[in-house]
Amino acid sequence: MSETSNANSFSIDGQRIPFTPGQTILQAALAAGVYIPHLCHHPDLKPHGSCKLCTVIVNGRNGSACTQMAMPGIEVENNSPTLNDRRRVLLQMLFVEGNHFCPGCEKSGNCQLQALAYDLEMLAPHFRHAYPVRPIDTTHPDVWLDLNRCIMCELCVRASRDIDGKNVFALAGRGVDSHIVVNSPSGRLGDSALSIDDAAVHVCPVGAIMVKRVGYAVPIGERQFDEQPISRQVDYLAARHIPIVPVAATEER
């Protein structure tokens, strides 16, 4: 009997996780209510595998849970001190690489980067701060772009391309010079095709793409990750769908 149950299940930290063929380890875990830390994953978008927060050990080898397929019988190590230590270091590097100034950020409390840092008890960024010089673009009437907070997860790039069908954002440059660019003749957000209803505006896990005139409408202390730490909000993470039909789907009709 155990063989039949193994045919469509695997284990995370010893716990049986059922899956349907085609699901990634992360998708199956979230569906089963098991939390794996992640930043660049969104349930409605193709996996990217860039933030590496979801790195797990699958049968002794490191792999991104968001890109690796769930397979029958695999043994996944997830919530272990070793992996969480590494995840904390990744977060620390993300924090020092940009300018993440939480006390002055409208996203505070709704920010996934911050929520992960709280959950993994990251008390300090540890590394030398880079304090990079990065621009802010406020030319759009409804949306502003603050690249100081960008972690280059490319969620906006994927959402704009695959859901909005607009290709407003792209990643340019290499290494430390990597940055998000805007697809418009002037390179400014105000001259792009972006509109406030676009999925790309609402998928940003940090405070890089912000809607104007909303600010502190929801006060600090009553925000998404204030009541419960992110690790106890698996249902929210798994079901935060974008209420927009992807262009690919409309074209198929």
Place this chain on the structure above:
Amino acid sequence: MNAPMNPRKLRITTTSLSGCFGCHMSFLDIDERLLELAALVEFDRSPITDIKHCSQHCDLALVEGGVCNAENVHVLRELRANAKILVAFGACAVNGGLPAQRNHLDVGQCLSQVYRTPDGSATAIPDDPELPLLLDKVYPVNEVVRVDYFLPGCPPSADTIWKFLTDLLTGRTPRIEHPLLKFD
């Protein structure tokens, strides 16, 4: 019951470098718990005592604020040299905080912008030798001296500070987690 005979009080030194004293205000927000604390500790150099230099053999140093000028560096090194445990106390000490928002600007341009005459024709940057020179950037405390513990928050709440101090004073490894751990 035999109470221990006058156990030595721990010496605490506190300072605000490039900070706003908000963390010290939050410290005072522990309210009547200050009396409990006073039974266990005594304050050395601190804005609370107005002692100017810390004595040798302090047990705990709470450092608020980042390091923005030469005087900050001297004070910080003095505290590090004399305290067994040094804590980066609050957001500015941990990552530079608000003062570090000048870090993408040139410090010379900053000064000439701030101290120019209203019509912009001349600048009068103060150059009294008593004034400490600004550093090129505002640095977190741990980029200048070794730091033993970090207590983030802008400011850390009174409960966070109390949890941290009581953990430390009772010999536990301080642990700050949800909902006490906040960066804002």
